[in-house]
Amino acid sequence: MSHEAFTQLVDAHYAPLYRFALSLAKNPADAGDLVQQTFFIWATKGHALRDAGKAKSWLFTTLYREFLRGRRREARVTSVEDLPPGEADLPAEETDRVQRMDAALVIEALQEVDEVFRAPLTLFYLEDLSYLEIATALDVPIGTVMSRLSRGKTQLRAALARREAVGQAKVVAFTDFKQRQQP
Amino acid sequence: MNNNEAKFLLRAYRPGGRDAATPAFAEALGQAQRDPALGAWFAREQAFDLVVAEKLRTIAPPPGLREAILAGASVSQASRETSRWPVWFAVAASVALLLGLATWRLKTAAPMEPLTAFALHDARFEKHGGHGEAAAELKQVLENPATRLAAGLPIDFARLRTTGCRTLSFSGHDVIEICFERGGSEFHIYVAQRADFPQLAAATAPHLARQDGWSAEQWADARHIYVVATSADPAALRALL
Numbered sequence: 001m002s003h004e005a006f007t008q009l010v011d012a013h014y015a016p017l018y019r020f021a022l023s024l025a026k027n028p029a030d031a032g033d034l035v036q037q038t039f040f041i042w043a044t045k046g047h048a049l050r051d052a053g054k055a056k057s058w059l060f061t062t063l064y065r066e067f068l069r070g071r072r073r074e075a076r077v078t079s080v081e082d083l084p085p086g087e088a089d090l091p092a093e094e095t096d097r098v099q100r101m102d103a104a105l106v107i108e109a110l111q112e113v114d115e116v117f118r119a120p121l122t123l124f125y126l127e128d129l130s131y132l133e134i135a136t137a138l139d140v141p142i143g144t145v146m147s148r149l150s151r152g153k154t155q156l157r158a159a160l161a162r163r164e165a166v167g168q169a170k171v172v173a174f175t176d177f178k179q180r181q182q183p
Numbered sequence: 184m185n186n187n188e189a190k191f192l193l194r195a196y197r198p199g200g201r202d203a204a205t206p207a208f209a210e211a212l213g214q215a216q217r218d219p220a221l222g223a224w225f226a227r228e229q230a231f232d233l234v235v236a237e238k239l240r241t242i243a244p245p246p247g248l249r250e251a252i253l254a255g256a257s258v259s260q261a262s263r264e265t266s267r268w269p270v271w272f273a274v275a276a277s278v279a280l281l282l283g284l285a286t287w288r289l290k291t292a293a294p295m296e297p298l299t300a301f302a303l304h305d306a307r308f309e310k311h312g313g314h315g316e317a318a319a320e321l322k323q324v325l326e327n328p329a330t331r332l333a334a335g336l337p338i339d340f341a342r343l344r345t346t347g348c349r350t351l352s353f354s355g356h357d358v359i360e361i362c363f364e365r366g367g368s369e370f371h372i373y374v375a376q377r378a379d380f381p382q383l384a385a386a387t388a389p390h391l392a393r394q395d396g397w398s399a400e401q402w403a404d405a406r407h408i409y410v411v412a413t414s415a416d417p418a419a420l421r422a423l424l
Contacts (some may be wrong), residue, residue, distance in 0.1 A: 125239045
């Protein structure tokens with residue numbers, strides 16, 4: 001792949017990949033590392049992908065696998081597949097409430113969603129991948145994606161409600177990259 | 184299909200209508216059009232999803248991430264492409280590249296080394312921390328006014344890595360970072376193993392790079408590649424070396 005084509009690929013996908021990584025890794029530094037690592041793998045192996053149209057799915061899949069690889073090293077993954085579904089309908093005023101919320105608070109609420117639901121939910125909200133592509137990227141059956149989206153949304157709404165209840169406390173974790181901590 | 188089944192499907196329908204042509208949603212969408220209660224539920228669901236999607240889109244990647252990706256990839260690509268050719272070709276290409284670079288550098292400012300770009304990005308935008316006995320020892324050396332960094336540093340890479348020092352990943356390899364102060368200015372030194380980046384190790388003498396008020400010097404010795412980055416005056420940076 002030429003340098004120009006690679007630059008185009010980065011420009012097209014690094015921002016949504018970063019958002020996906022941020023929802024998974026929960027901090028900007030690790031999210032940035034995940035995105036860099038994903039493109040590094042592309043630079044070393046991605047050229048073997050025959051269908052250029054699948055590059056986007058490949059990148060999301062690779063980023064997710066890299067995240068899981070890191071997680072396996074750190075901690076066990078809690079199985080939450082057997083959680084009760086809890087699919088209460090959405091109150092009409094909830095959309096207005098979220099509309100008023102700071103984006104960082106919404107992302108923080110998204111990060112509270114259990115990891116197994118968070119990955120498909122974030123991909124869904126990024127709108128880059130269809131439910132079929134999400135199933136491929138996460139290597140789970142289509143029905144599982146739908147189920148996880150449904151449950152993930154329920155958890156997200158609960159997390160958003162908690163965030164709002166906590167108040168309007170300002171969250172800077174996702175914007176204040178220049179804040180420094182000295183060793 | 185009852186309404187609960189329709190809801191189950193429609194929760195996977197992306198806001199913005201991208202899935203409008205997907206056959207799997209057709210029946211559920213038709214049902215939402217016919218059933219006012221389901222239609223109202225679907226409208227609320229889509230409005231909520233749209234708001235969350237819009238909020239998510241406002242999260243911007245950190246400045247410099249794009250440049251760091253491109254820099255890291257160019258290193259890995261250079262490494263991969265070199266390995267495909269016979270040694271004689273690589274040597275000839277290296278000579279030609281060095282001659283070309285030498286000529287080019289006479290005419291233009293020096294291009295930024297990928298590791299330098301990575302270090303500048305990290306120094307400017309990332310959170311710094313990490314301690315360890317080995318890092319504290321090295322920090323003492325770095326903060327000693329008599330120490331000239333380019334004259335040699337007591338680096339035990341493996342020990343630094345295992346005693347809690349801040350370790351970053353650049354192009355799949357570890358880079359250790361330590362913050363230190365000298366003369367009231369703050370500096371960040373990045374240390375990589377030369378064996379991990381053979382294509383970066385050609386330049387052993389320090390050379391300066393500048394970006395948005397920040398400066399960095401990169402050099403190498405027999406075992407390691409170093410970058411020191413600071414927002415202090417470049418003269419203060421030079422004085423370290």
